[in-house]
Amino acid sequence: MSELALLGGQPVISGPLPPYRSLGEAEEEAVRDVVRSGCLSGFFGSPGPEFLGGPKVQEFEAAWAKRYGVKHAVSVNSATSGLIAAMGAIGLGPGDEVILPPWTMSATAMAPLIYGGIPVFADIEDETFCIDPGAVAAAIGPKTKAILAVNLFGHPAPLAKLRAIADDKGLALVEDSAQAPLANEDGRLAGTVGDIGVYSLNFHKHIHAGEGGVCVTDDDGLATRLRMIRNHGENVTEELAGGDIANMVGFNFRMTELSAAIALVQLADIENHVGRREAVARALSDGTRDLEGWTAPTERDGCRHNYYEWVARFDAQAVGVSRELFSKALTAEGFPHFTGYVAPLYQLPLFRQRKAIGKDGYPFTLTERQYEPGMCPVTERLHENEAVLFEPCAFAVDDALAQKLVEAVRKVHDNRDLLNAAGGKD
Numbered sequence: 001m002s003e004l005a006l007l008g009g010q011p012v013i014s015g016p017l018p019p020y021r022s023l024g025e026a027e028e029e030a031v032r033d034v035v036r037s038g039c040l041s042g043f044f045g046s047p048g049p050e051f052l053g054g055p056k057v058q059e060f061e062a063a064w065a066k067r068y069g070v071k072h073a074v075s076v077n078s079a080t081s082g083l084i085a086a087m088g089a090i091g092l093g094p095g096d097e098v099i100l101p102p103w104t105m106s107a108t109a110m111a112p113l114i115y116g117g118i119p120v121f122a123d124i125e126d127e128t129f130c131i132d133p134g135a136v137a138a139a140i141g142p143k144t145k146a147i148l149a150v151n152l153f154g155h156p157a158p159l160a161k162l163r164a165i166a167d168d169k170g171l172a173l174v175e176d177s178a179q180a181p182l183a184n185e186d187g188r189l190a191g192t193v194g195d196i197g198v199y200s201l202n203f204h205k206h207i208h209a210g211e212g213g214v215c216v217t218d219d220d221g222l223a224t225r226l227r228m229i230r231n232h233g234e235n236v237t238e239e240l241a242g243g244d245i246a247n248m249v250g251f252n253f254r255m256t257e258l259s260a261a262i263a264l265v266q267l268a269d270i271e272n273h274v275g276r277r278e279a280v281a282r283a284l285s286d287g288t289r290d291l292e293g294w295t296a297p298t299e300r301d302g303c304r305h306n307y308y309e310w311v312a313r314f315d316a317q318a319v320g321v322s323r324e325l326f327s328k329a330l331t332a333e334g335f336p337h338f339t340g341y342v343a344p345l346y347q348l349p350l351f352r353q354r355k356a357i358g359k360d361g362y363p364f365t366l367t368e369r370q371y372e373p374g375m376c377p378v379t380e381r382l383h384e385n386e387a388v389l390f391e392p393c394a395f396a397v398d399d400a401l402a403q404k405l406v407e408a409v410r411k412v413h414d415n416r417d418l419l420n421a422a423g424g425k426d
Ligand SMILES: Cc1ncc(COP(=O)(O)O)c(C=O)c1O
Pocket: 077, 078, 079, 080, 081, 104, 105, 107, 108, 150, 176, 178, 179, 199, 200, 201, 202, 212, 213
């Protein structure tokens, strides 16, 4: 048995893993064409055909809508912008509540605040890390306006169940599908079950345009409202709002022609980009599934998980080593990872201090809802004790390297008794 790198032995992987680069000649060519065209953005924030953006933006939106089987794809300059636009489009107003999970990127919970909405946190499922429909049902109150589900780490939230709750209670369902291109539940693509779904095209995602995002919807009215919020909607209310001008205070959330051109090329190859990441994740899961105290990611029956993040659950008691010490030994073996993901969002200063917009506590002045430690115990346990994450989208991992990653985990696990003895002396 070779000695642990942490204790002076040779690491399984020497040097950093090669970064995953998804941009190639086709993207270069596409960018060159746009630059030669002289039109880097075709948008005008006023009535007329240019309200909808330039040719590449419109071509990209049509291609995305076709690939996702939806009526409308509305491009934006980030998923953060898309989530804000979605909250505005559904008509969120001051004091309206939006039920969402606390384990997600912060933008999910910031979007409602922009309209004076109140994030209400519901705990997540132990196995898939997505919002728990039981917790959602328990959190619904008279002011609830929407459920904002997150298809976290590329695993679909329990979308059919959430759709049923939303329909039963007359709520909007919005999906934060920033991390979940091509994920699906029983064949329904994540992002297309909600009234609006939002995807990210930022640099860290399976496919990207540096920055960017897409909102999808089958609802003509919502699509128009998204387009208005994206592009100074206040200027076109007489032409487009159909009488409902609430929340048609517009932003500049517009995608450039350059980003759209890159995104178009990436979209054409999306199955390859996602598929390769899934293969790496599967190799990691298959190679470590049998380890005691180490639970490889779960895929709910009928779901496609795209493995934006590969997240194992670590049971320190069963392994006999703390997560921190195990993680230190894994790092020494050359396995890049991190623990815990993000702290539950209700622990952010803005929730603890109840201060978001302005200095006087708005919009928390409009609610009795509290943000207390312990309110989502599953999330807290996963964050504090259990989650170990690897990012398949960050690294170019071939089959041989994937086996090395497996070997690194197994080596640390096999040597855990030695590690503990040594770690205890640290
Ligand atoms: C779950 C989730 N929501 C929203 C976002 C925001 O995406 P963007 O960076 O495109 O604004 C991210 C980004 O990582 C995310 O992971």
